[in-house]
Each structure stands twice: as C-alpha cells, then as structure tokens.
Amino acid sequence: MILFGRKLPAMSSLLVWALVWEVIGQLDLTFFIPPLSQVFVTLFGLIQTAAFQNALATTAYAFLIGVGFSVVIGIPIGILMGKTRVLDELLLPWVNIFISAPLTALVPVLMVLFGFGTKTIVITTALFAIWIIILNARAGVLQINRSLIEMGRSFGASPLDAFFKIYLWAVLPEILGGVRIGIIRAVKGVIIGQLLVSIVGFGALFELYASNFLMKEFWAVLIVLFGLAFTLSGFLSYLERKVAFYASSR
Amino acid sequence: MNNRPLLLKLLSAALVFGAWEIAGRIPISYAFPTFIESMTALLSMMGDGSIFLAYAETLKPLVLGLVISAFFGIGIGLWIGLSARFEWLFGPIFIVMQTAPLAALIPILVMVYGIGLTSKVFVVCVMAMPVIVLNTSGAVRNTPQSIKDMAKSFLASDRDVLVKIIIPAASPIIFSGLRLGVSAGFIGAILAELKITPTGVGDIISYSRSVADYPSMYAAIFSIILLAVIFLNLLEKLENYMFEGNNRGYVSD
Amino acid sequence: MAMSQIDSAAVKTAQPLVDSAVSVRNVSKKYGDVQALKDLSLEFPKGELTSLLGPSGCGKTTLLKIIAGLLPHDSGQIEVGGKTVTGPGPDRAFVFQDFALLPWANVLRNAAFGLELRGVAKSEREAIAEKYIREVGLAGFENKFPHQLSGGMRQRVGLARALSVNAQVLLLDEPFSAVDEQTRRKFQEDMLALVANEKKTFIFVTHSIEEAVYVSDQIAILLPRPSRVSEIIRPTSFRGKGVENIRRDSEYLDIVDEIWASLRSYVE
Numbered sequence: 171m172i173l174f175g176r177k178l179p180a181m182s183s184l185l186v187w188a189l190v191w192e193v194i195g196q197l198d199l200t201f202f203i204p205p206l207s208q209v210f211v212t213l214f215g216l217i218q219t220a221a222f223q224n225a226l227a228t229t230a231y232a233f234l235i236g237v238g239f240s241v242v243i244g245i246p247i248g249i250l251m252g253k254t255r256v257l258d259e260l261l262l263p264w265v266n267i268f269i270s271a272p273l274t275a276l277v278p279v280l281m282v283l284f285g286f287g288t289k290t291i292v293i294t295t296a297l298f299a300i301w302i303i304i305l306n307a308r309a310g311v312l313q314i315n316r317s318l319i320e321m322g323r324s325f326g327a328s329p330l331d332a333f334f335k336i337y338l339w340a341v342l343p344e345i346l347g348g349v350r351i352g353i354i355r356a357v358k359g360v361i362i363g364q365l366l367v368s369i370v371g372f373g374a375l376f377e378l379y380a381s382n383f384l385m386k387e388f389w390a391v392l393i394v395l396f397g398l399a400f401t402l403s404g405f406l407s408y409l410e411r412k413v414a415f416y417a418s419s420r
Numbered sequence: 421m422n423n424r425p426l427l428l429k430l431l432s433a434a435l436v437f438g439a440w441e442i443a444g445r446i447p448i449s450y451a452f453p454t455f456i457e458s459m460t461a462l463l464s465m466m467g468d469g470s471i472f473l474a475y476a477e478t479l480k481p482l483v484l485g486l487v488i489s490a491f492f493g494i495g496i497g498l499w500i501g502l503s504a505r506f507e508w509l510f511g512p513i514f515i516v517m518q519t520a521p522l523a524a525l526i527p528i529l530v531m532v533y534g535i536g537l538t539s540k541v542f543v544v545c546v547m548a549m550p551v552i553v554l555n556t557s558g559a560v561r562n563t564p565q566s567i568k569d570m571a572k573s574f575l576a577s578d579r580d581v582l583v584k585i586i587i588p589a590a591s592p593i594i595f596s597g598l599r600l601g602v603s604a605g606f607i608g609a610i611l612a613e614l615k616i617t618p619t620g621v622g623d624i625i626s627y628s629r630s631v632a633d634y635p636s637m638y639a640a641i642f643s644i645i646l647l648a649v650i651f652l653n654l655l656e657k658l659e660n661y662m663f664e665g666n667n668r669g670y671v672s673d
Numbered sequence: 674m675a676m677s678q679i680d681s682a683a684v685k686t687a688q689p690l691v692d693s694a695v696s697v698r699n700v701s702k703k704y705g706d707v708q709a710l711k712d713l714s715l716e717f718p719k720g721e722l723t724s725l726l727g728p729s730g731c732g733k734t735t736l737l738k739i740i741a742g743l744l745p746h747d748s749g750q751i752e753v754g755g756k757t758v759t760g761p762g763p764d765r766a767f768v769f770q771d772f773a774l775l776p777w778a779n780v781l782r783n784a785a786f787g788l789e790l791r792g793v794a795k796s797e798r799e800a801i802a803e804k805y806i807r808e809v810g811l812a813g814f815e816n817k818f819p820h821q822l823s824g825g826m827r828q829r830v831g832l833a834r835a836l837s838v839n840a841q842v843l844l845l846d847e848p849f850s851a852v853d854e855q856t857r858r859k860f861q862e863d864m865l866a867l868v869a870n871e872k873k874t875f876i877f878v879t880h881s882i883e884e885a886v887y888v889s890d891q892i893a894i895l896l897p898r899p900s901r902v903s904e905i906i907r908p909t910s911f912r913g914k915g916v917e918n919i920r921r922d923s924e925y926l927d928i929v930d931e932i933w934a935s936l937r938s939y940v941e
Binding site: 564566567569570571572573574575576580584585588589663 | 738741742743761762763765766767769770771773774775776777786787789790791834838844
Binding site: 178180181182183184186187202256259260261263264267270271272273274275276277278279281282283354357358360361362365366372376377379380383388391392395396399400402403 | 451513
C-alpha cells in the first residue's frame with residue numbers, strides 16, 4: 171500500500187494490529203486479552219526460565235529429528251519413484267492418501283505404540299512432513315528437461331557424472347520447494363503432537379498455563395511459536411528464491 | 421494391458437494390508453491388532469449403527485465450520501485480492517496464520533467458548549480459513565492482465581470485470597483452496613474431538629483406547645482417514661471436470 | 674515541436690493527403706525513469722492499414738495501448754474520429770497478441786463478448802457474432818472451447834470479436850506472432866481482403882519487416898532510446914496486383930531491404 175507517496179513494507183500492518191491489541195488490552199474488555207506490552211514483558215522474563223528453555227529444547231529436538239528423518243528418507247524415495255515406474259505405481263496411491271489424510275487421527279495410535287514421549291512426537295512430525303517431500307522430489311525427477319539428459323549423453327557423461335552433475339541440480343529446486351512446505355507442515359505436526367500428548371514440551375506448558383489461567387504467559391509462548399514458525403518459513407522461501415533463478419530458465 | 425494401473429493399485433493395497441495383518445499376528449506390539457480384526461470391528465460397528473451415529477456427531481462441527489470458512493474465506497479473499505489497502509491490512513494476518521501452528525490456539529478457544537460445539541466449529545474455521553483466503557486472493561490478483569485489458573477495451577464496467585472475468589478466471593484456484601480447506605478442516609475436527617471433548621469418532625478412538633479395545637480404535641481411525649480421502653478425491657474429480665477448459669492450455673501452449 | 678523529433682529528411686511523405694481517423698500529437702509516456710515515448714506524433718489515414726514497426730523496446734505496443742485507452746499517457750493528445758481519447762471507447766476494438774479469449778466460454782460467447790459487455794440482447798449479439806465467425810472462416814466451431822482450437826483459430830476468434838463490435842478503428846497488437854508461419858501467411862492475405870472490404874482503419878503492430886510491407890498502406894518505423902518515429906513509408910506500386918504477386922514485386926523487395934538497412938544497427 172502507498173501512504174503519503176511512500177510504499178509501506180508488506181508486513182507493516184502487523185504493527186497496526188499490535189496497537190489494536192494493546193488498546194483492547196488496556197481497556198480491560200476481556201480477561202483473555204491482556205495488553206500486548208505486558209505480554210512482551212512476561213515474554214522477556216519467561217524466556218529466561220528453565221521451564222521455557224526446556225520446552226523449546228525438547229520441541230526443537232523432536233522437530234529436527236522428525237524433519238531430518240523425512241528429508242533423509244523422503245528425498246531418495248521420491249527420486250526412486252520418479253525413476254522406477256513399478257515402484258511409482260505401487261507407492262503413489264499411498265503417498266496421495268497420506269498427503270491429504272487427517273493425520274491427527276493417527277496420533278492416538280502412535281501414543282499407544284510408542285508411549286507418551288518424544289518418540290511419538292518425532293514420528294508425528296515426520297508423518298506431517300514426509301509426503302510432500304516425496305511427492306515434490308518425484309515431480310522434480312519426472313519433469314527434468316529431456317534435452318538436458320540427452321545433452322549429457324551426447325557429450326559422453328558417465329552415469330555417475332550424469333547423476334551428480336545434471337540430475338541432482340536439475341531436481342534441486344523442486345526438492346527444496348518440497349522441503350520448505352514439509353518443514354512448515356512439520357511445525358504444525360510437532361505442535362499437534364505435543365498438544366495431544368500434552369505432557370511434553372510446549373504442550374505441557376500450554377496445559378499448565380491454560381489450567382491456571384495464566385493468560386500473559388500463554389500469549390507469550392504463542393507469540394514465540396508463531397514468530398519462530400514465520401521466521402523459519404521466511405528464511406526457507408528466501409533460500410528457495412536463491413535457486414529459483416535457474417528453475418525458471420530451464 | 422489396459423488394467424495395469426488398477427492391478428498395481430490392488431497389488432499395492434494387498435501388500436500394505438498384508439503387511440499390517442502379518443505385523444498384527446507376530447504381534448509387534450500388544451496394541452497392534454491385525455487387519456482382519458480391525459475390519460471385523462469396523463463391520464460390527466457398522467452393524468449396530470454406532471459408527472454412523474458417531475459420524476453424525478463428528479460431521480456437525482466440520483460441516484458448519486467449513487460452510488462458515490468458505491463463505492467468509494472467499495469473501496475476504498476476494499476483497500484482499502481486489503484492494504491493495506485491504507491487502508496491506510489483512511493479508512499479513514492470513515499469511516502468519518498459514519505458517520503458524522494454529523492448533524496451539526485450542527486451549528484459548530476452550531477457555532473463551534467452553535467445550536461445546538462453538539469451540540469445535542472455531543477450531544475447524546481457524547484451520548480451514550487461511551488457505552481459502554490466500555488461494556482466493558492470490559487467484560484474483562493473478563487473473564491474466566490481457567483478459568482484463570480485453571474486457572476494458574470492450575468497455576466493461578468494474579462490475580463486469582469482476583463478475584465476467586475475475587471470478588470465472590479465479591474459480592479453479594478458489595475451488596482448490598476450498599479442497600485444501602476441507603482437508604485442513606478434517607484435521608481440525610478430529611483434533612477438536614481428541615483435545616476438547618471426546619464426541620463422535622474421537623469418542624470411539626479415546627474410549628476404545630482407554631478400555632484397550634484396539635481393533636475398534638484402529639477401525640475408527642481407518643474409517644475417518646478413508647472417509648476424508650474419498651471425499652477429497654471426489655472433490656478433486658469434480659474440480660477437474662468443472663474446470664476442464666481452464667486447466668488445459670490457455671494462453672501459452 | 675514534433676518536427677524536432679521526426680527526422681524530416683527521412684520522411685518520404687510529409688503528411689498524408691487523406692483525412693486521419695486517428696491522430697497522435699506530441700504524446701509522451703514514462704515508466705518510472707524510462708522514457709517509453711517522447712513527443713511522438715503520427716497520423717493514421719482513414720480506411721487504411723498503418724503498421725508500427727521497430728525493434729523490441731521501441732514503444733510500439735505502448736503506443737497502441739495508449740491509443741486503445743488501456744494505458745494513460747503523460748502529455749500530448751490523441752484523437753480518434755475527432756474526439757479526444759480519455760479511455761477505451763466504442764470506436765476502437767483491440768486484437769491481442771495472446772488472443773485474450775475466455776477459456777471458460779465457447780467460441781460463440783467469446784466472439785460475442787464485446788457486444789455482451791455493451792448490453793446487446795443475446796439473440797441479436799449471437800447473430801452478429803455468427804456472421805463474423807463465418808467471415809473469419811470458423812463456421813462450425815461455434816460451440817468449441819479455446820483449448821480445442823489451434824493458435825491460428827484462436828486468433829480468428831479474437832478477430833471476430835473485434836469485428837463484431839463494429840468499431841471504426843481496429844488495433845492489432847502483434848496478432849500473428851503466436852501462430853505458425855504458414856497460418857501467418859494465410860492471415861496476411863486475409864488481412865488485405867479485410868482492409869479492402871471492411872472500410873475500417875487498421876493499426877497493426879508487428880516486428881516482422883516482411884509482414885509490415887506486405888499488409889500496409891503506410892509503415893511507421895519507430896526507433897528506441899528515445900522512442901521516436903524515424904520514417905514513414907507508403908508503398909505505391911504493388912497494392913492491387915494480387916496477393917500472390919506482392920512478394921515478387923521489386924518495390925516490395927526494395928522497401929524490405931531499405932527498412933532492414935535502417936533497423937539493423939538497433940538489433941542487439
């Protein structure tokens with residue numbers, strides 16, 4: 171938007187909303203919305219507490235392991251599916267099912283199988299992230315420019331050369347795109363897992379604050395979570411843009 | 421070999437369900453029933469009608485939430501897509517909502533609206549609305565300039581451009597936004613039943629877990645995933661059918 | 674004034690003798706810091722086809738969209754049939770480079786769309802559209818959708834749509850650049866017949882020298898940085914000799930060579 175001849179930065183309206191929040195809080199309209207300034211004061215106190223740091227560490231740990239598994243398993247499966255037709259036909263229906271299935275329903279199963287701990291949350295996270303990573307890696311392989319491969323062959327590239335110097339780079343934009351969406355899904359997965367398990371990480375904190383009506387603490391944690399998720403996704407789309415230049419010129 | 425894809429699909433299903441059966445027979449865990457046990461439990465729940473009653477309960481917040489999300493989501497999305505000022509003000513909210521783990525809002529919703537239907541409808545809305553809004557506004561903004569120019573050069577009014585150009589051009593993307601919204605709404609509805617109060621299918625899952633009736637628990641989960649997948653696939657088929665012309669080569673092919 | 678921008682030595686015919694359907698006087702247009710058009714003046718004689726020809730970036734499409742009223746200009750004046758242009762009007766119809774057909778509407782509705790926007794009743798506008806669909810050679814395709822047509826056929830729909838509204842001036846923005854060479858030649862022949870039969874004024878943007886010389890009564894050469902009309906050429910001898918003889922005519926060949934000689938230094 172343009173105001174007084176200047177273009178306002180895209181996300182600057184969030185400041186307006188912060189102001190609205192502050193005003194509503196100051197007016198004391200509802201118990202559930204404390205002034206934003208007080209939430210931030212609480213936030214700075216909170217992030218120094220051991221409880222918060224533990225929750226963050228547990229969550230980050232489960233998140234990173236979960237994402238790690240889905241990347242390490244998902245990308246090779248996707249590439250193999252793109253290259254092998256039988257494998258593709260066998261696996262694709264399941265990938266398509268799980269990519270749109272309400273995976274929340276599986277969490278109770280994971281809880282009885284793997285207990286009420288980090289293991290369940292890691293698996294939930296991986297389940298949320300892996301399918302889109304597989305699907306994008308597969309799509310990347312399928313749409314490699316044929317003439318690029320023929321070019322490699324005509325100049326006498328060995329299969330190994332062809333894989334590392336052509337295939338991998340040609341598929342990279344799609345793979346990164348898949349990883350980005352996968353990671354955003356993983357953030358949701360890790361939180362949903364913790365909410366349902368509810369004795370680990372932020373799930374436990376939410377439970378504690380909600381049952382004791384500690385609204386400032388609750389909002390503070392939410393803001394940290396949303397902020398982290400947003401920063402992460404912004405950083406990932408920045409990375410993706412860096413490789414997008416050749417994705418568009420293929 | 422015209423039925424090769426179908427054969428492979430059947431083979432693929434047989435492999436997975438077979439592996440499930442074998443893993444249940446070993447058993448890999450006391451809480452892992454076989455495929456046949458689970459399906460028997462599903463059939464008996466269908467036989468006594470209990471699963472249908474549960475679905476009637478589960479679908480209530482889902483349908484209500486989705487209708488509200490579709491109505492307001494498309495409305496807000498159109499507005500954001502058409503007005504730069506409105507986009508500046510409201511766009512960021514939905515972008516943040518899209519990336520943020522909104523499930524974390526559930527405890528607050530419960531505090532504000534209690535543990536009844538309202539909270540559950542809200543959970544569905546909160547999950548489903550952002551993708552509907554963002555798809556709609558993006559589609560409106562990306563209407564090809566040349567067909568808008570075309571309409572203007574033939575003296576279309578602003579209303580003509582909206583009704584005859586922008587909305588038809590955007591509707592495939594709006595529809596797929598709705599489909600993604602339905603998918604997110606399913607996640608929200610189940611989350612609400614598991615987290616807020618166990619009703620409907622969530623109740624079957626929670627109850628059978630607490631009495632260690634694992635076949636029923638797996639059967640309920642299997643059925644809700646099946647239902648969601650079938651419904652979403654039907655929506656996708658409908659989408660391909662309705663927007664055939666739009667999807668296939670338009671400006672550049 | 675305008676003469677300072679026009680290299681007067683190169684202008685073959687100073688001013689056309691027939692009266693103008695469209696007059697462009699001292700028009701300037703900036704995109705940010707880029708001067709797209711500077712003090713450009715040009716007359717378009719009534720009932721003739723004028724080509725705007727030049728290297729990419731010379732502002733020919735910008736000029737056409739300004740005449741159409743789709744782009745605002747910063748200064749200067751444009752008159753169509755004696756009236757000043759402030760926006761799109763019923764006196765002009767546009768044919769788009771990428772056809773700009775509605776993918777969700779069939780050929781009949783697409784061809785009648787200009788009339789639909791003018792509020793013409795359905796039966797009436799469809800009768801008019803059908804007539805022009807026949808005229809552009811698409812009879813029998815009324816119920817097909819754009820994705821079922823070839824590129825050339827799609828542009829025929831675009832042409833039928835522009836003809837249906839019965840505007841006095843037709844603006845064509847590189848209309849044949851997205852169709853294959855053989856279809857293009859057929860189009861060019863059809864254009865000549867259309868200009869002869871329709872008694873309308875055509876303004877035709879192209880980057881093909883041969884195409885411009887083949888179809889035009891008047892060719893305006895535009896040069897970039899800063900954009901200006903460098904030359905106006907009016908072929909005299911080969912019009913009316915029959916479509917199959919034009920490409921062998923010595924004047925045709927001379928003009929093509931001459932234009933290439935003056936443009937070649939601008940091609941990167």
